Amino acid sequence: MAKGQPPARDGRDDIAPEPEFVQLLNPEGERVEHPEYSVDFSDEEYRDLYRDLVIVRKLDKEATALQRQGELAIWASLLGQEAAQVGSGRALRPQDMAFPTYREHGVLYCRGIDPIMPLSLFRGVDYGGWDPAKYKFNMYTIVIGAQTLHATGYAMGINLDGRIGGGNGSGDDEAVIAYFGDGASSQGDVNEAFVWAGVFHAPVVFFCQNNQYAISEPLERQTRVPLYQRAAGFGFPGVRVDGNDVLATYAVTRAAMDNARHGQGPTLIEAYTYRMGAHTTSDDPTRYRIASEVESWQAKDPILRVHRFLTNQGLADDAFFSSVEEQAAEVATHLRERVLSMPEPDPMSVFDNAYPNGSPLIDEERERFVAYQASFAEGAH
Amino acid sequence: MTGQAVTSAEKAATTLSIGKALNNGLRRAMEDDPKVLIMGEDVGKLGGVFRITDGLQKDFGEDRVIDTPLAESGIVGTAIGLALRGYRPVCEIQFDGFVYPAYDQIVSQVAKFHYRSRGQVRLPIVIRIPFGGGIGAVEHHSESPEAYFSHTAGLKVVSCANPNDAYWMIQQAIASDDPIIFMEPKRRYWEKGQVDTDGEPYPLHSARVLRPGTDATVVAYGPMVRVALDAAAAAVEDGRELEVIDLRSLSPLDLGPVYDSVRRTGRLVVVHEAPSNLGLGSEVAARVTEKCFYSLEAPVLRVTGFNVPYPAARLEEEYLPDLDRVLDAVDRSFGW
Numbered sequence: 001m002a003k004g005q006p007p008a009r010d011g012r013d014d015i016a017p018e019p020e021f022v023q024l025l026n027p028e029g030e031r032v033e034h035p036e037y038s039v040d041f042s043d044e045e046y047r048d049l050y051r052d053l054v055i056v057r058k059l060d061k062e063a064t065a066l067q068r069q070g071e072l073a074i075w076a077s078l079l080g081q082e083a084a085q086v087g088s089g090r091a092l093r094p095q096d097m098a099f100p101t102y103r104e105h106g107v108l109y110c111r112g113i114d115p116i117m118p119l120s121l122f123r124g125v126d127y128g129g130w131d132p133a134k135y136k137f138n139m140y141t142i143v144i145g146a147q148t149l150h151a152t153g154y155a156m157g158i159n160l161d162g163r164i165g166g167g168n169g170s171g172d173d174e175a176v177i178a179y180f181g182d183g184a185s186s187q188g189d190v191n192e193a194f195v196w197a198g199v200f201h202a203p204v205v206f207f208c209q210n211n212q213y214a215i216s217e218p219l220e221r222q223t224r225v226p227l228y229q230r231a232a233g234f235g236f237p238g239v240r241v242d243g244n245d246v247l248a249t250y251a252v253t254r255a256a257m258d259n260a261r262h263g264q265g266p267t268l269i270e271a272y273t274y275r276m277g278a279h280t281t282s283d284d285p286t287r288y289r290i291a292s293e294v295e296s297w298q299a300k301d302p303i304l305r306v307h308r309f310l311t312n313q314g315l316a317d318d319a320f321f322s323s324v325e326e327q328a329a330e331v332a333t334h335l336r337e338r339v340l341s342m343p344e345p346d347p348m349s350v351f352d353n354a355y356p357n358g359s360p361l362i363d364e365e366r367e368r369f370v371a372y373q374a375s376f377a378e379g380a381h
Numbered sequence: 382m383t384g385q386a387v388t389s390a391e392k393a394a395t396t397l398s399i400g401k402a403l404n405n406g407l408r409r410a411m412e413d414d415p416k417v418l419i420m421g422e423d424v425g426k427l428g429g430v431f432r433i434t435d436g437l438q439k440d441f442g443e444d445r446v447i448d449t450p451l452a453e454s455g456i457v458g459t460a461i462g463l464a465l466r467g468y469r470p471v472c473e474i475q476f477d478g479f480v481y482p483a484y485d486q487i488v489s490q491v492a493k494f495h496y497r498s499r500g501q502v503r504l505p506i507v508i509r510i511p512f513g514g515g516i517g518a519v520e521h522h523s524e525s526p527e528a529y530f531s532h533t534a535g536l537k538v539v540s541c542a543n544p545n546d547a548y549w550m551i552q553q554a555i556a557s558d559d560p561i562i563f564m565e566p567k568r569r570y571w572e573k574g575q576v577d578t579d580g581e582p583y584p585l586h587s588a589r590v591l592r593p594g595t596d597a598t599v600v601a602y603g604p605m606v607r608v609a610l611d612a613a614a615a616a617v618e619d620g621r622e623l624e625v626i627d628l629r630s631l632s633p634l635d636l637g638p639v640y641d642s643v644r645r646t647g648r649l650v651v652v653h654e655a656p657s658n659l660g661l662g663s664e665v666a667a668r669v670t671e672k673c674f675y676s677l678e679a680p681v682l683r684v685t686g687f688n689v690p691y692p693a694a695r696l697e698e699e700y701l702p703d704l705d706r707v708l709d710a711v712d713r714s715f716g717w
Contacts, residue, residue, distance in 0.1 A: 129498035132465060139497055143489050149455060150490070153462020160418075160444055160468070188482070192455035199450055353500035354534050356558035361633045362534075 019226065021240040021272050024247040027300045029308025037251040043315050049246050050310055051324050052086045053303045056106040058328035059115050062335055063105075063122070067281040071339055072122040076103045080244075080276030083302030084209045086110055087249025088271070091257060092177060095136070099151035099178045102140040103209075107179065111137045115331075116338050125345050144180075145187030148206065151178035152193045155202035155260075164203045165263030175260035176204040177253070183214025185230070186222045194234040194268070203260035206231075206268045207253065209243060211275035216288040228270035236266045243273030244302040274300070347373070394577050400570035402544035403433050405578075406551040407471065411441050414469060417555055420447040420456055421473030421509075430475055431511060431570055453483035457508065461490055464504040471555060477512040478521025484529070491560045492535030503558045507551075512540075513604040513654045514686075514701055515568035517694040524691050525655035527603075530562045531632035531664075538631040539585060540564035542606035544574040546629065549582035557585065564631070566604035586630040588638045594624035597648035597711050600639055600665060602628040605652045605702060612707035621711065631661055639665065640672050647678035648714040652702050657685040679717035682710045 023032050024039060041049070060078050067075040078085060081103070089110025092098060100107055102121075109115055113135050121128025121140060132138040141147035155176040158164055163174045184190050185208060197204050208227055212219050223230075231238030241252040249271055256267035274297040278285050310316035351366040397405065411417045419434055419441075425448035428435030438446035449456050453474060460470035474480045480487075487508065494502045514523030531538045537559045541547040547565075554561040583589060591606065592613050601609040606627045613623035624642050628634065643649050649669055651662035666681035684702045692700050 126499060127497040129496075129501060131498065131501040138465070139494075139502075141490075143485060146458065146486065146490055149458025149486065150462040150465065153459030153464075154466050155462070156459060157463045157466030157468055160463075161466070188452075189454055189458060189486075192450070192452045192458065195450050195452065196455050196459055353496050353498075355537070356495060356500075356503045359537075359633045360635075 019240060019272055021242045022248045022252050023242040023245050024251060025245045025305055025309055027244075027305050029305045029312055031247075031309070034248075037248065037255065039247045039251050041247075046306075046310060046315055047320065049086060049090065049250075050303070050306045050316070051327070052090065052106075052110060053082045053246060053306060054324050055328045055331055056082050056086060056109050057303060058332045059109065059335060060105060062332035063119070064277070064281060066336060066339055067122070072119070072281075073124045074280050074282055075122055076280045077275075077277040078103050078105050080274045080297065080302070081209055081211055082106055083246035084243035084249050084271040084273050087246040088177065088207050088253040088269075091250045091253035093175075093257070093261075095172050095174045096257060096261075097132075097136050097138070097151075097154055097174065097176045099138045099147040099154070099176065100140055101144075101147065101179050101181065101184075102142050103181075104140070104179050108137060111135060113137060115335055119335070119339050120342060123339060123342060125342050126349075145184035145190040145193075148178045148180055148184070148190045148193035149196070151176045151204050152196045152200075152202050155197065155204035155266075156200050158203050159200065164261055173261035174203065175257045176202075177257065178204055178206050180206070180208055181214065182208065182210040182212065182219050182222055182227060183217065184208075185227050194231070194266075197266040198235040201263075201265045203263070204266045205253065205256045205260055206266065208268065208270045209273055210270050211243075211273050213275055213279065213285075213289070215279040215283060216285075218288075226270070228268055231268035236268065238268040238270065240270045240272055243271030244300050244305070246302060246306060273302075394575055396573050397544045397548070397576045398571050398573045399541065399544050399547045399566070400431060400433055402548040402576050403541075403551055403565065404435055404437070405576075406548040407434065407555075408437060408440075410471075410552045410555040411437065411445065413552075414555075416467060417469045417471065418445050418447060418463060419471050419473065420449050420460060422449060422451055422456075422475050424448060424473050429473060431567065433509070433511075433565070433570075434473065453479055453481075454486050457483040457486040457491065457506075460506050461486065461494070461504060464506050465502070469505045469507075469555060471507045471509060474508060474510045476518075476522045477510055477524040477526055480508075480510055480526060483508075487530070487536070487562075488533050492533050496535060504560050505555075505558045506560045507554045507563050508561070509551075509563045509565060511565045511567035511570075513566055513568060514691060514697045515604065517697070519694070520691070523697065525653065525686065527562070527564050527631050528655055528660050531661060536560055536562055536632065537586070538562040538564065539629060540566065540603035540631060541629070542566060542569070542601075542603055542627050544572070545576045546583070546627075548576045548578065550585055550629070553582060553585040564603055566606075568604050569607060572607070583629075586633060586635055588626055588628045588630065588635040590624060590638055590642065591627050592623070592625040594622035594646070596621045596623060596646055597650065597714055598624045598626060598639065598642040598646045599650045599652060599707060599711070600626045600628060601652040602631060602661070603653075605654060608702060608704055608707060609652055612704045612711070615704055616708060616711060619708075621715075623711065628661075628665075634661075634664065634668070636665065636668055636672070639669060643669055643673045644676040647676055648711070649677070649681045650684060650707060650710045650714060651681065652684045652707055654686045654701060656688040657683045658688050660685060679714040682714055684710045
């Protein structure tokens with residue numbers, strides 16, 4: 001044991017060997033009742049959730065393949081976290097604002113955003129920027145945890161605008177969701193976001209996908225208490241949900257977002273899940289975790305359980321499942337084609353958009369660079 | 382709402398301290414645009430530790446003048462979210478040495494949103510930082526961190542040196558869609574001067590010749606402008622006419638007036654409190670050398686704080702550039 005490790009208490013020092021969480025659909029595909037949370041989906045909506053999960057996984061797989069073939073510089077896979085992202089993403093209402101990390105491809109898809117949008121970031125064409133106001137989905141944030149403060153400030157703005165608690169009387173009150181991970185929970189910014197959100201009673205939901213690893217470091221290196229319990233110290237509720245259960249993540253997120261928009265302040269949701277793949281394509285998880293652990297999580301696969309549920313309940317047949325596979329393959333092929341046909345950036349665009357009002361220093365550099373480039377033109381000496 | 386607003390009768394030329402001029406400028410910006418917010422530690426009831434926001438919460442309410450929790454990254458990070466929501470936050474960092482917890486949010490987020498978004502997002506945020514020494518303070522209360530921010534693309538950095546500029550530049554900074562670090566010369570907060578509240582403001586990102594001269598050029602900004610002007614007054618006794626230029630904008634630098642001046646005088650001394658190593662003076666020297674090489678009669682000289690951590694209060698007189706050190710540098714320039 002390394003120096004500085006606390007001794008085991010009561011013969012055990014695991015933080016959460018068998019975590020209690022909100023679960024509505026178990027790994028066997030059976031509906032589980034919960035005293036507080038439930039869903040009321042139509043047959044079609046259950047099938048739609050399944051379709052989302054499959055498409056999101058397929059897109060992710062395609063992006064990983066594109067990286068392996070040298071078409072993307074890097075890819076941060078969401079494999080294993082589809083339910084956490086589809087469940088929470090579908091729980092948002094159109095007027096809600098989301099602040100993602102760089103792994104929320106599933107949430108992005110559920111917001112109705114073209115999955116090609118962030119790919120220019122991973123291909124290195126540009127930084128993948130879009131207008132967050134247009135899509136109600138902020139740009140990917142790479143510095144760990146920084147976006148939780150942006151989300152909280154945005155939520156404070158909702159308060160200032162009187163857009164919670166029926167203040168505007170039009171029934172379209174707003175709330176914000178901030179995504180982050182177990183590693184980010186150690187960041188000062190995340191803890192400051194909790195302080196601000198609590199103090200200002202901001203309509204923000206902190207959605208932590210606890211995928212058990214911050215690159216190589218296990219959860220035990222980030223915390224001695226279950227993450228959702230931290231909320232109590234900041235004065236708002238925390239709830240742990242089975243992050244591999246799309247129904248539970250939907251129900252818990254929908255309730256927390258509605259609480260926020262109704263003026264009841266923030267919630268911390270810990271979606272207990274598992275990163276089945278590597279941190280990114282640059283990572284090698286075999287160096288820090290054993291195969292049996294991965295296998296145990298495979299049994300809790302977020303898609304398999306919905307497949308079982310649909311089958312057992314007679315909500316879908318083989319024809320449906322095949323059509324979903326076909327649709328996913330089409331979407332992935334379309335994504336691949338568009339990645340390969342992305343235009344190379346204009347060299348001069350390096351100087352664009354540093355400042356809204358421009359800068360004479362950059363203008364001077366641009367001018368000099370144009371002349372330098374021109375010096376290579378045919379006939380120049 | 383604006384019971385303490387400056388009445389039109391009081392407008393035009395009034396005599397104000399730099400601190401009060403900033404206060405009036407903030408007030409006018411808040412009157413002009415309801416999206417302007419002030420946020421920081423102790424900015425509400427107390428009016429800020431230097432009273433720069435005095436009375437603003439009383440008149441504009443707790444929603445627009447926000448006493449924040451005590452965490453600088455949180456101040457700037459939430460200001461970003463508010464800006465994304467359409468607000469124009471003005472953040473107060475209580476002292477120069479306390480800005481570093483917000484460094485990531487400033488450098489990696491505020492500075493880069495516009496570029497990352499390919500021009501689709503604007504973050505019209507002003508971050509006010511009282512900076513520099515000379516007030517006998519304890520550690521972390523007297524620093525000059527302007528070079529860190531001037532080095533960062535995506536940020537603009539300005540510093541006012543007199544009440545008229547304080548009044549106008551803070552309003553121009555708030556009205557600008559560029560993110561701006563606003564460096565306030567804290568030891569000069571109490572110095573008074575004329576403020577022309579009806580006049581046409583000088584452009585925000587322009588250097589300004591404050592005293593014409595023919596023999597050597599002295600460039601300064603913020604708290605050192607006063608030192609440069611005093612040195613120029615004293616130099617007359619030595620029979621030398623020094624031209625004094627206030628940079629005002631530290632990023633981007635406006636060196637046109639400096640080039641013009643150096644081409645006439647042939648000599649340049651740059652003065653700032655921050656250490657010389659990779660400071661603003663280094664950049665000014667490099668550019669002037671590039672543009673005015675054949676006009677220079679002597680190398681560009683720098684008069685700065687020493688390359689040590691800011692010292693204890695009873696040593697700061699030795700550390701801070703003063704009139705004599707500026708004149709010594711002028712002498713050395715002439716002795717080349």
